[in-house]
Structure formats: structure tokens, C-alpha cells
Amino acid sequence: MLRVGLIGLGDVSPVHVHAIxxxxxxxxxxxxxxxxxxxxNFxxxxxxxxxxxxxxxxxLDVVHLCxxxxxxxxxxxxxxxxxVHVYLEKPVAxxxxxALKQLEVMKQTDKKICVSFQNRYNASFIRLMEILENEDVGEVTSIKGLVTWxxxxxxxxxxxxxxxxxxxxxxSIINQSIHTLDLIQLIGGDLKSCKAVLSNLTDYDIEVEDTASATFTFTSGVKAFFHAxxxxxxxxxxxxQVITEKEKFTIKDSRLYITNDEGxxxxxxxxDKLPGSKFYYGAGHMHLIDRFYESILNDTDDYVTIEDSIPSMQMIKLMDLSSNNTKRPERIELEEINYVTS
Structure with a gap:
């Protein structure tokens, strides 16, 4: 049995406590x-x-950072x-x-660091990826991600x-909707470019954006639209929403839908849902945390690594550069941020 510590008792910590x-x-x-x-409380x-x-x-054997x-x-x-191994709430940094510094930490230690992209383990997303990879639905052409909170x-x-x-x-892009960015890139593949606008629609006295709209292009030719x-x-x-050459799939209200011939x-x-939690947390935390614990005990890499988390941070960086490059947003290529992993 792993000895677990929890650092940070904010809003998401009860989900971790329940899963532990x-x-x-x-x-x-x-x-x-x-x-x-x-x-x-303890x-x-x-x-x-x-x-x-x-x-x-x-x-301690492992610590959860919230x-x-x-x-x-x-x-x-x-x-x-x-x-001590680390289960790290998103974002990776x-x-x-x-995030690149975190990647160097990972390379220089034999400790495992798992990033909490638990929505990868929702049944709806797992089934969607199985269909896209194994069934005759054609190639993905378009992706849409919406987070209106x-x-x-x-x-x-x-x-x-x-x-x-x-x-x-x-x-919003790093706190509320980074999970959606993560799922978009898993579907789309290697990122190529981005054009985006970061803005504020509330009247709050804050320094960060509360709204973002972006288009992403992937090297596969897939186009994605994102709004949060x-x-x-x-x-x-x-x-x-994912559109392929033959089908249209939508994840919404915690369900995966296919649009039939009649529309x-x-x-x-x-x-699955986690009892008593906010609906958008779902049960993914439990699945990923158990997977991470098993990976520690069995010495595997079957979890979300630091390297796995880098693409979502690339997307955020590109959105930032595109929005702030000029008065009118400019399309930014991935190669412009000099991403190096080795």
C-alpha cells in the first residue's frame, strides 16, 4: 500500500481525497x-x-499536488x-x-510524475478514440471544442x-478548458499552427483572459475550432464534436453521440459519474489515480506523463502569441516557439 500525501486543500482536493x-x-x-x-476536516x-x-x-511514496x-x-x-512520486493537478506548469523545465525534471529523476488529464479516461472519450482508430468511419476532417462556463x-x-x-x-484556457485542448490534440495529432484571440468579456478586475477563440491546424490536415x-x-x-469522412460524433452532457442518417x-x-462532485469532474480522477498507483507499484509508464502534457501547453503558447502578435491576430506556426524535447 502506497503512503500518500496531499498538498493543497482547495476546490478540487475533495475529489482527490475521495479517489485516494x-x-x-x-x-x-x-x-x-x-x-x-x-x-x-482531517x-x-x-x-x-x-x-x-x-x-x-x-x-511518503507519492504526493498529490493541488x-x-x-x-x-x-x-x-x-x-x-x-x-517522492508526484500526481500533479493540471496544468503541468x-x-x-x-512545462519544458518540468520535462527536464522528469528526465533527470527516476520518480514518476503524472499530470491530471483525467478526461482522457472518460468512457465517452475512450470509446470515441476506439471508433476513430478501429472502425470504418473515414479520416477525421474537423474538430470542435466548446467550453461555455x-x-x-x-x-x-x-x-x-x-x-x-x-x-x-x-x-480560462489554462484553468477551465485545458482538458478540452488536451482532447482536441489527441484527436488531431501533431500540431502545425494556430490563430487565436484572447479577450475579456466580463468586467472583472483580472489580468488573465476569460474568453478565447482559436483555430488550430494539424500536420494531418485536420482543422479544429475552439472556444472557451x-x-x-x-x-x-x-x-x-468530431467530423470524419463518413460520420459525425459529439461528446456532450457526458455522453458520446453519433448523428444518424436522419440527423x-x-x-x-x-x-461514469463521481457521486457528490461537480458534474464536469466526472469519474476520470479515480481511474487515472489508480492507474498511476499501479504504475508505481509495477514500474510502468501507463499514465499521463509530463511529455504527454506538453502539446496542450504548446496550444496555449500559440494562442497567446497569435493574439498578442499584432492588433489583428496572426497565424503562428509551431516551429516558431522552438519546441525541443531532446
Missing amino acids: HASDYGELVAVCDTNMELSS PEIPFFANVDRMLEKMN LPHDLHYPITQKCVSHD MTYEE FRPESYYTSKPWRGQKDRAGYG TNAYTENSSVEI RKEVIIED
């Missing part, structure tokens, strides 16, 4: 947060306000230097440049780092 308790491979033995008042588990002290005292983005890189470094101003004022460029990196915003009036269902959507499969 439900796992046959790990036991939560320590938690850490600077807010000591949260210790009352009366039987050692509570720490200092990361170094927890790492030095608790002989921290502000600017802490992802330095705390990951700290954990692996203490010979605050910026593309930091709502965040009140209090979302940013209650935790100011979320709206700060030097702590969050970006807004925190300026809607509610958290509408994320939608991913009606037919359900193929529905995602």
Missing part, C-alpha cells in the same frame, strides 16, 4: 495546507502547514528531490517555458492568484 480513499493501492497518511483551520490524519516538514517526516499554478514546478522539484467575480476575489498573470499564467469562456451565465456542458443523435455510451 477508494483506491486499493494507496492510503492517505498526510495532508498539507497553509490554512491551519482546515485541519479539522481529524485522524497528520496535518502540516509546511511542505518540507511533511516530506521530511512522513516517508496548488496554484506558479507552485506546480517548484513543488514538483521539491517532491522528486525527496524521492504555469507557462510553456516552465460561468465564474462569478468572487471566484477571483476569494483566491486572487486565479486572476494574476504571474501566478496563474492564463485564465467564463462569461456565460452557467456551467454549460463541454462539447467536443438525430443516438447515444453510444455514457460516462
Whole structure:
């Protein structure tokens, strides 16, 4: 049984706690947060306000990091230097440049680092990829990804780092919709170029964008359209649509649909749901966390690695460059950001 620690007790941490308790491979033995008042939520588990002290005292096998983005890189470094594996909440880092530093950390340690792109393990997405890869539906031609959500101003004022460029990196594209970017690139393949606009539609006093629209081109010739915003009036269902030469598939409301010859959507499969969680978390965390624990015990790479997470950070970097290059957005080629992995 792996000895597990949890650092950061923010909004997503209850999902991690639930998954750890439900796992046959790990036991939560320590938690850490600077807010000591949260210790009352863990009366039987050692509570720490200092990361170094927890790492030095608790002989941990793996740590879950649920921290502000600017802490992802330095705390990951700290954990692996203490010979501890890391399950890292997305994003892999605050910026593309930091993501490359995380990649170097991965190459220089025998510790495993898993990035929490748990939506890859939703039943709807797994089945979609099986169909695209194994069934006679023709080549993918187009992809659409939509994330129309709502965040009140209090979302940013209650935790100011979320709206700060030097702590969050970006807004909706790195916090709310990076999962959708990740799935788009898994379908589309190797990225070629991007044209994008990052903007603010709310009246909030924040430094990061709350809205983004982009087109991506992949080397395969696939075209993708992406739109994400925190300026809607509610958290509408994320939608991913894939058009192939022969069929049209849509993931929406946690279901995978195929559009039949009469234009009606037919359900193929529905995602598992995590009881009591926000609908958009789903049950993917449990699947990925268990997979990561098994990979530690069996010494495999069957999880989402740092390298796997790089393409979504490339997409964010290209969107940023395209939007800010001139007064009118300019198409940016991937080669312009000098991506090097070796």
C-alpha cells in the first residue's frame, strides 16, 4: 500500500481525497495546507502547514499536488528531490517555458510524475478514440471544442492568484478548458499552427483572459475550432464534436453521440459519474489515480506523463502569441516557439 500525501486543500482536493480513499493501492497518511483551520476536516490524519516538514517526516511514496499554478514546478522539484512520486493537478506548469523545465525534471529523476488529464479516461472519450482508430468511419476532417462556463467575480476575489498573470499564467484556457485542448490534440495529432484571440468579456478586475477563440491546424490536415469562456451565465456542458469522412460524433452532457442518417443523435455510451462532485469532474480522477498507483507499484509508464502534457501547453503558447502578435491576430506556426524535447 502506497503512503500518500496531499498538498493543497482547495476546490478540487475533495475529489482527490475521495479517489485516494477508494483506491486499493494507496492510503492517505498526510495532508498539507497553509490554512491551519482546515485541519479539522482531517481529524485522524497528520496535518502540516509546511511542505518540507511533511516530506521530511512522513516517508511518503507519492504526493498529490493541488496548488496554484506558479507552485506546480517548484513543488514538483521539491517532491522528486525527496524521492517522492508526484500526481500533479493540471496544468503541468504555469507557462510553456516552465512545462519544458518540468520535462527536464522528469528526465533527470527516476520518480514518476503524472499530470491530471483525467478526461482522457472518460468512457465517452475512450470509446470515441476506439471508433476513430478501429472502425470504418473515414479520416477525421474537423474538430470542435466548446467550453461555455460561468465564474462569478468572487471566484477571483476569494483566491486572487486565479486572476494574476504571474501566478496563474492564463485564465480560462489554462484553468477551465485545458482538458478540452488536451482532447482536441489527441484527436488531431501533431500540431502545425494556430490563430487565436484572447479577450475579456466580463468586467472583472483580472489580468488573465476569460474568453478565447482559436483555430488550430494539424500536420494531418485536420482543422479544429475552439472556444472557451467564463462569461456565460452557467456551467454549460463541454462539447467536443468530431467530423470524419463518413460520420459525425459529439461528446456532450457526458455522453458520446453519433448523428444518424436522419440527423438525430443516438447515444453510444455514457460516462461514469463521481457521486457528490461537480458534474464536469466526472469519474476520470479515480481511474487515472489508480492507474498511476499501479504504475508505481509495477514500474510502468501507463499514465499521463509530463511529455504527454506538453502539446496542450504548446496550444496555449500559440494562442497567446497569435493574439498578442499584432492588433489583428496572426497565424503562428509551431516551429516558431522552438519546441525541443531532446
